[in-house]
Amino acid sequence: MHVDSYYAATARDTRGFARLAGTYDVDVAIVGGGFSGVSTAVELAERGFSVALLEAEKIGWGATGRNGGQVTxxxxxxxxxxxxxxxxxxxxADDVVWQTRWRGHDIIRNRIEKYGIECDLSFGHLQAAMKPTHMEELKAVQDEAQKRGMADDLELLEASDIPDYLETDLYCGGLVNRRNMHVHSMDLCVGEARAAETLGVKVFENSRVLEIEHGSRPTVVTADGRVKADKVLIAGNAYHFLEQKTLAGKLFPASLANMATVKLGKQVARKINPHNLAVYDCRFVLDYYRCTADHRLMFGGGINYSGRDSKDIAAELRPALERTFPRLKGVDIEFSWTGVDGIVLNRIPQVGKAGDNVFYMQGYSGHGIALTHILGEIMAEALAGDLTEYLIYENVRHLKLPFTRSLGSQAIALGMMYYKLREKLR
Ligand SMILES: Cc1cc2nc3c(=O)[nH]c(=O)nc-3n(C[C@H](O)[C@H](O)[C@H](O)COP(=O)(O)OP(=O)(O)OC[C@H]3O[C@@H](n4cnc5c(N)ncnc54)[C@H](O)[C@@H]3O)c2cc1C
Structure with a gap:
């Protein structure tokens, strides 16, 4: 069952997928039905591979179906x-990094168009500055965009411009980005899973992989079935505990909080956010928000590095919401939820192998919608035999901490306190 979130309550396609029973034999078995697993499944199927995708709960149950929906x-x-x-x-390298910023947008836009996925796609984003040093950072991004021919998509705002964009006095400026998007994240993921199914992918829900049997052709094992494959991809991100001999200490769970108000009505939604932009601020631990298609404010922020859920999410987030939009003081919150994303120390997503034919992809550090789709494309190419782009990521050096998950999360929490303090002093 999904957590009680705005996304689950408003999902368009609730038909579900079958549970794995019996044995199958495919080219690639994928563990995990979030954006990582589903986007790779689509890419592989489009290349003609037979694929089985196994999700422990429901498609989009993890971070994918709980996030802020901001494609940036x-x-x-x-x-x-x-x-x-x-x-x-x-x-x-600099060019590759710059292209990585935008490649996921194209993949997502094209896929939505190609498969007719209804997911409330909207364009437009504002990165908000809270102090002069933030403005300097935004100006540097705009300069880079200008150099690279993307000036038309970006617009730097001064403090005096903000009232035209948001009904708040919190910001001293911002950067509007018209290429960035926002989506109903669960509808996008389930829509992609349906697209994969039409391409022949066997999509299974309620099918937790308990074990991977290694060998020349590895097998993934669930309570009621087995899938033998040429290659296995682990795409469980912060929610799985498979292959810990290789993977323990590489990634740590951080719990992120999110909530949605009751429906505000179109008039109020457009008053607080006339251009229907998705927004986040420039702080290291940031607030992020946007209006949904049914005119609620979805508002998230704060990170709990224990990986454990907060006790009263709405009460924790409400002060920040009310500071941002005083008009919404006392507004009822209809949904509040948390989700866990995999944090990597150097913030570079991880790909690699946990055995001869067993691959993994993980660790988007809170910015995974575009990255999962990019890595999905790169991973599909690798599973198909072309390692060119895969090696760019595999060759990245990652620290492996000799800690348990919770100790590692606490170590990261300490590091974050340092960054927050440093930010306060800037
Ligand atoms: C609250 C929140 C807000 C966020 N906001 C944004 C945002 O606005 N923009 C952005 O770009 N990113 C955002 N992110 C990050 C983004 O959502 C994630 O990086 C991305 O969805 C990760 O996708 P994934 O498929 O790798 O992992 P997940 O979506 O977590 O999927 C992993 C799946 O694997 C399954 N699984 C685990 N173990 C097994 C097993 N043994 N067998 C079978 N299945 C298994 C799980 O059930 C789960 O469904 C946010 C994250 C959170 C939590």
């Missing part, structure tokens, strides 16, 4: 990324 070019590990990519692509 954010790469929190961009500096480390450029440094690490240089190991494989040399002087082209």
């Amino acid at each position: 070019g954010s790469l929190s590990g961009d500096v480390a990324m450029a440094r690490e990519f240089r190991r494989t692509v040399g002087a082209e």
Whole structure:
């Protein structure tokens, strides 16, 4: 069952998928039915491979069906990324990083169009500045975009412009990005899973993989079935505990909170956010929000690095919402929920192998919608035998902490306190 979220309550396609029973033999078995697993399944099926996708709960049950729905070019590990990519692509690293910012948008837009996926796709995003140093960062992004021919998509706002965009006095400026998008994340994921199904992918829900039997042709094992494959892809991100010998210490769960108000009506929604933009601010631990298609405010923020859920999410998030939009003081919150994403120390997504024919992809550090689709394309190419782009990511050096998950999360929490303090002093 899905958590009680806005997405689950408003999902268009609730038909569900069968549970795995019996034995199957395919080219690729994928573990995990979030954006990582589903987008890779579509890519593989489009290339003619037979695929079985096994999801422990429901398609989109994890971070994918709980997130802020903001499809942005954010790469929190961009500096480390450029440094690490240089190991494989040399002087082209900066270009590869820049293209990575936008590649996921094209994949998602094309897929929505190609398969007619209804998921409330809207364009437009604002990254909001809360102090002058944030404006300097945004100006640097705009300068880079200008150099790379993307100036038309971006617009730098001064404090005096903000009232035309948001009914708040919190910000001293911002950067509008018309290429960024927002979506009903669960509808997108289930829509992609349906597209995969029409291409022949066997999609199974309520089919937790308990074990992977290694061998020249590995087998994934559930309570009621088995799937033998040439290759297995683990795409369970922060929600799985498979292959811990290889994967423990590489990624740590962080719990992110999100909520949605009652329906505000179109008039109020357009008053607070006239251009229907998705928004987040420039802080390291940021607030993010947008209006939904049925005119609620979806508002998220805060990170709990224990990986455990907060006790009263709405009460924790309400002060930030009311500070942002005083008009909404006392507004009823209809849904509140948390989700767990995999945090990687250097913020670069991880790909690799946990055995001869067993691959994994994970670790989007809170910015996974576009990245999962990019990695899905790259992983499908790798599983099909072309490792060119896969190696750019596989060659990235990642620290492996000798900690349990919860100790690792606490270590990251300490690091985050340092960054928050540093941010306060800037
Ligand atoms: C609250 C929140 C807000 C966010 N907001 C944004 C945003 O606005 N923009 C953005 O870009 N990113 C955002 N993110 C991050 C983004 O949602 C994730 O990075 C992305 O969805 C990760 O997708 P995934 O498929 O790798 O993982 P998940 O979506 O977590 O999927 C993993 C799946 O694997 C399944 N699984 C685990 N173990 C097994 C097993 N043994 N057998 C079978 N299946 C298994 C799980 O049930 C789960 O469904 C947010 C995340 C959260 C939690």
